[in-house]
Amino acid sequence: MYSLILLNGGIGARIGANQPKQLLKLRGIPILVYALIKADRVEKIDQIVLNYPPGWKEAVEEVLEDYAISTPVALVEAGDSRHSSVAAMLPHCTNDHVIIHEAARPLVSQENFESLIEDEHDNVSLMTPISFTVAPVDPVTHAVTGSLERDRLRNVQLPQKFAKADLSAAHEKAKQDGKVFTEDATLVADAGHPVYFIDGSDVNFKVTTPTDLRMAGFLLRPEEEDDD
Numbered sequence: 001m002y003s004l005i006l007l008n009g010g011i012g013a014r015i016g017a018n019q020p021k022q023l024l025k026l027r028g029i030p031i032l033v034y035a036l037i038k039a040d041r042v043e044k045i046d047q048i049v050l051n052y053p054p055g056w057k058e059a060v061e062e063v064l065e066d067y068a069i070s071t072p073v074a075l076v077e078a079g080d081s082r083h084s085s086v087a088a089m090l091p092h093c094t095n096d097h098v099i100i101h102e103a104a105r106p107l108v109s110q111e112n113f114e115s116l117i118e119d120e121h122d123n124v125s126l127m128t129p130i131s132f133t134v135a136p137v138d139p140v141t142h143a144v145t146g147s148l149e150r151d152r153l154r155n156v157q158l159p160q161k162f163a164k165a166d167l168s169a170a171h172e173k174a175k176q177d178g179k180v181f182t183e184d185a186t187l188v189a190d191a192g193h194p195v196y197f198i199d200g201s202d203v204n205f206k207v208t209t210p211t212d213l214r215m216a217g218f219l220l221r222p223e224e225e226d227d228d
């Protein structure tokens, strides 16, 4: 069985709302609820560890009361970084295998979770091929400093699954080395544990900007409004 670490602790500054973006409503439902509902349907997830931005515990508790999520949910206050949040949530996980997802990806599907679980490897991330070009640059001088081979790059998505022992050891190592990562697949791989990717889906994008918010509202099918 799997514990789901559901990252919900950001304040979503890039959206410019007066509340964390994951509490904003899309088609009448808080963004956070879409991922909760999908995870709740996955038979092999028997625990959800959910964090909340400091000061927003009651608001998140109200959301949980309003939607009938049957999987037990443990609430943990978010740290001041993604690293510290994941590290603080890990000890609450009751299983040896964990899945990490983020509330800001409301278009995740039940199949996304299940394809990870079905994969034979312990440490696996959804990823998609890149359809554009990524260039290394010097952000100060605006000089282009090289080139990257597109076939050897992937857009890292969540959800991801990990052996809890590998994830804990990798977090400890990153802390000791003073290294910062923007997600956990590269953090675990950097610590020397094998990590693999399987195909994600373009639809499972992260809602970061006001434009993303509009696109997500457009793509969320009315069928999903009936799920609560």
Ligand SMILES: C[C@](O)(CO)[C@H](O)COP(=O)(O)O
Pocket: 082, 155, 156, 157, 158, 182, 183, 206
């Ligand atoms: C985890 C992530 O969504 C992978 O694509 C991304 O790195 C998150 O970035 P953020 O700046 O923490 O929103």
